[in-house]
Structure formats: structure tokens, C-alpha cells
Amino acid sequence: MRIHQWLVVAAASVAFAMPASAQSLKKVGAKVHHALQKTGKEIKEVGGEVGSATHKTLTKAGKDTKNELKRTTGGVKVGGDVGKAARNVSKASKKAGRSAKKEVKTSSSKAHNELTRTGKDAKEVVKP
Numbered sequence: 618m619r620i621h622q623w624l625v626v627a628a629a630s631v632a633f634a635m636p637a638s639a640q641s642l643k644k645v646g647a648k649v650h651h652a653l654q655k656t657g658k659e660i661k662e663v664g665g666e667v668g669s670a671t672h673k674t675l676t677k678a679g680k681d682t683k684n685e686l687k688r689t690t691g692g693v694k695v696g697g698d699v700g701k702a703a704r705n706v707s708k709a710s711k712k713a714g715r716s717a718k719k720e721v722k723t724s725s726s727k728a729h730n731e732l733t734r735t736g737k738d739a740k741e742v743v744k745p
Contacts, residue, residue, distance in 0.1 A: 620656060 620660070
């Protein structure tokens with residue numbers, strides 16, 4: 618916020634110090650615009666770097682916690698016939714959930730389209 622205030626004050630002082638011809642005011646406006654744009658991009662870049670570092674730190678902490686929990690509880694990938702059966706059950710339940718969701722969305726979409734069409738027809742009838 619302070620950077621923004623400083624830039625506004627600097628831009629105003631530059632604008633008032635210049636002669637009042639249209640061309641010079643246009644140039645001053647362009648310079649102020651570019652200065653503000655450059656500062657904004659720099660601030661955004663710094664914020665992105667901080668966010669990226671934070672994300673990496675949190676991701677690493679989460680993965681370490683998950684691996685430590687696996688080591689303490691003995692959670693390992695189940696192989697063989699038991700693992701295959703578990704994966705098949707998981708896949709089947711996910712597929713059932715997807716198809717149920719699709720049916721709900723399709724029916725609601727059809728209802729929305731019908732209501733929209735009815736509303737537009739009613740609007741056409743009312744128009745003079």
C-alpha cells in the first residue's frame with residue numbers, strides 16, 4: 618500500500634512539474650503508466666515466489682507425514698489376489714458414483730433447458 622501511495626505522489630509531482638502541452642502530458646501519462654505497470658509486475662512476481670516456496674514446503678511436509686504414518690502402521694501396497702479384488706471394488710464404486718452424478722447432471726440440464734425454452738416462449742407471447 619505504501620508503494621502504491623508513493624507511486625501516486627511521484628506521478629502527481631511529475632505531472633505537475635511538466636509543461637501543459639497535450640503531447641508532453643501524454644508522454645508523462647505513458648511514463649507513469651509504465652512505471653506503475655512495472656512495479657505491479659515486480660510485486661506480483663515476488664508474491665508468486667513466496668507462494669511457490671510455501672507450497673513446496675507444505676507439500677514436502679505432507680508427504681513426509683504420510684510416509685511416516687505408513688512406516689509406523691505398516692501400511693503397504695496390497696498385492697496378489699487380495700489387492701486385485703480391492704482395486705476392482707474401488708474402481709466399481711467410483712464408476713457407479715460417476716454414472717449417478719452424470720444422470721443427475723443430465724436430468725437437471727434437460728430440466729433447465731426446458732424451463733429456459735418455456736420462459737423464452739412466454740416472453741415472446743407477451744412482447745407487443
